[in-house]
Amino acid sequence: MLIKIQIIVGLLSIVLLLSTFELIRKKRLREEYAILWLFTGIAVLVLSLWPGFFLSQFFVRITGIFYLSAVVLIAFSFLLLIVLHFSVVISKLTNQNKELAQRHALLELKINELKKRYLPPEETITSSGL
Amino acid sequence: MVLVIIPAYNEEDSIEKVIGAVQSYGNQTDILVVNDGSTDLTSPKAKAFRATVLDLPFNLGIGGAMQAGYKYAYEKGYDIAIQVDADGQHDPKEIPKLLQALTEMRVDMVIGSRFLGDSEFKSSMIRRVGISMFSKVISTIARQKITDPTSGFRAANRKAIQVFASDYPQDYPEPEVVVLLHQCGLKMGEVPVGMSKRYSGESSITKIRSVYYVVKVLLAIFVDCFKKPPFLKREG
Numbered sequence: 001m002l003i004k005i006q007i008i009v010g011l012l013s014i015v016l017l018l019s020t021f022e023l024i025r026k027k028r029l030r031e032e033y034a035i036l037w038l039f040t041g042i043a044v045l046v047l048s049l050w051p052g053f054f055l056s057q058f059f060v061r062i063t064g065i066f067y068l069s070a071v072v073l074i075a076f077s078f079l080l081l082i083v084l085h086f087s088v089v090i091s092k093l094t095n096q097n098k099e100l101a102q103r104h105a106l107l108e109l110k111i112n113e114l115k116k117r118y119l120p121p122e123e124t125i126t127s128s129g130l
Numbered sequence: 131m132v133l134v135i136i137p138a139y140n141e142e143d144s145i146e147k148v149i150g151a152v153q154s155y156g157n158q159t160d161i162l163v164v165n166d167g168s169t170d171l172t173s174p175k176a177k178a179f180r181a182t183v184l185d186l187p188f189n190l191g192i193g194g195a196m197q198a199g200y201k202y203a204y205e206k207g208y209d210i211a212i213q214v215d216a217d218g219q220h221d222p223k224e225i226p227k228l229l230q231a232l233t234e235m236r237v238d239m240v241i242g243s244r245f246l247g248d249s250e251f252k253s254s255m256i257r258r259v260g261i262s263m264f265s266k267v268i269s270t271i272a273r274q275k276i277t278d279p280t281s282g283f284r285a286a287n288r289k290a291i292q293v294f295a296s297d298y299p300q301d302y303p304e305p306e307v308v309v310l311l312h313q314c315g316l317k318m319g320e321v322p323v324g325m326s327k328r329y330s331g332e333s334s335i336t337k338i339r340s341v342y343y344v345v346k347v348l349l350a351i352f353v354d355c356f357k358k359p360p361f362l363k364r365e366g
Contacts, residue, residue: 098190098300102198105186106205 009071010048017041036085040078047071132159132229133208135199137192138216139166142175149179151222152214159225162202163216166195172216193300200286200294212285220283224323228285231321238290238316241276241308242283242323256337260344264305267351272312276320279305283323290316297360305347306354313359 020037023029029037048071134152138145145163152161163176167189176183184198196213203211212228214220224242231240245261261280268279282304286294293314299306311318 098194098197101187101190102194102201105184105198106202109182109184109202 005071006048009044013041013044013048017045033082033085036078036082040075040082043078044071044075047074131206131208132210132212133203133206134159134161134222134225135164135196135203135211135213136161136181136216137164137166137195137199137213138168138172138176139189139192139195140168140170140172141216142168142171144218145172145176145216146179148214148216148218148222149176149181151218152225153179155222155225159212160208162199164195164199164202166190166192191300193298193303196303197294197298200291200298203291204295208291209288210285211291213282215282219325221324224283225285227321227323228283231319232285232287235319236317237319238287239307239311239318240285241278241281241318241320242325243278243281243320244323244325245277246320246322256340260340263344264347267348268305268308271309271351271355272318274318276308276318278320279308281323283325293360299350299354301350302343302347306350309351309354310359313354313357 017038020029020034020041024031024034136145136148136152141148149161149163152159161181162184163172163181164184165173165176165186167186173183173185184202186195186198190198199213200211210229210232212225214222214225220242228240228242231237245265261278264279265277269276290311293311293316294307297310299310308318
């Protein structure tokens with residue numbers, strides 16, 4: 001029974017690690033996220049290779065839950081951290097995005113005003129005609 | 131120098147009337163229409179009416195649009211900014227009243243209230259309950275009576291403009307702004323204004339969303355109480 005779970009969990013973690021590597025290679029994942037995902041993959045892989053590894057034994061002893069549950073628990077807490085981290089990043093990006101949009105609009109307005117003031121009238125007419 | 135800020139999102143039906151009304155009231159005011167990524171003719175129509183138009187590249191929501199307007203006011207050195215809705219529910223005739231109150235009451239922001247004095251305002255049951263709830267909560271936090279914290283008809287002086295340019299709440303900003311100003315140690319006042327029915331369109335807050343709106347804003351105000359107020363550099 002245990003060996004089946006081990007194989008499934010092991011395969012899952014290898015798939016996770018390979019896709020993380022692939023994403024880093026294609027530069028579709030920034031390093032700071034890649035590190036989190038790599039840690040998650042490695043932690044799960046280690047647990048599948050050595051079920052008696054101190055981490056899982058330690059968990060089983062203090063919590064009384066079984067091997068698979070311990071793996072799920074650890075993977076879950078990593079995922080929780082990652083998702084929370086993403087929320088922080090998204091919030092920051094949203095704010096930066098807003099600031100950029102506002103700055104963009106203010107600068108555009110300034111450029112148009114300068115154009116109106118300093119370009120000869122015929123030129124503004126042709127440029128607006130384009 | 132006074133700037134009237136009109137945030138507009140797809141308001142092509144009413145924007146000309148609003149700009150016209152503001153122009154006919156005042157000769158001393160500049161008008162800035164903040165076009166919040168409209169997909170209709172709001173921007174060209176406003177430009178044709180000789181208003182300055184700030185075109186945001188995409189829709190930011192009312193908070194982001196208002197803040198863009200205040201940033202413009204701050205950078206251009208305006209002393210007073212007045213915000214007026216583009217849907218026509220605010221009567222520009224009341225603008226002098228707001229301006230007068232701003233100097234006479236010696237406050238940093240004046241809110242045009244629908245519930246002060248003898249102004250009549252008819253609204254749905256849910257909305258009135260919600261507004262009176264905000265009013266109680268915000269009055270308690272700000273330690274002064276604010277009868278209409280959801281009103282978007284406001285005048286702000288240079289100090290308040292500076293606060294808004296650096297920090298402005300996003301989704302449903304009006305009630306939160308009151309808390310923000312209080313945290314910055316700025317003073318507020320209210321004057322009674324009449325409001326008419328909007329020329330066009332629906333309120334951005336429909337019935338089903340009303341409850342969500344109330345819960346969200348109360349939560350946001352609760353969180354605001356624990357936030358650090360923005361750091362303001364002194365102007366020379």
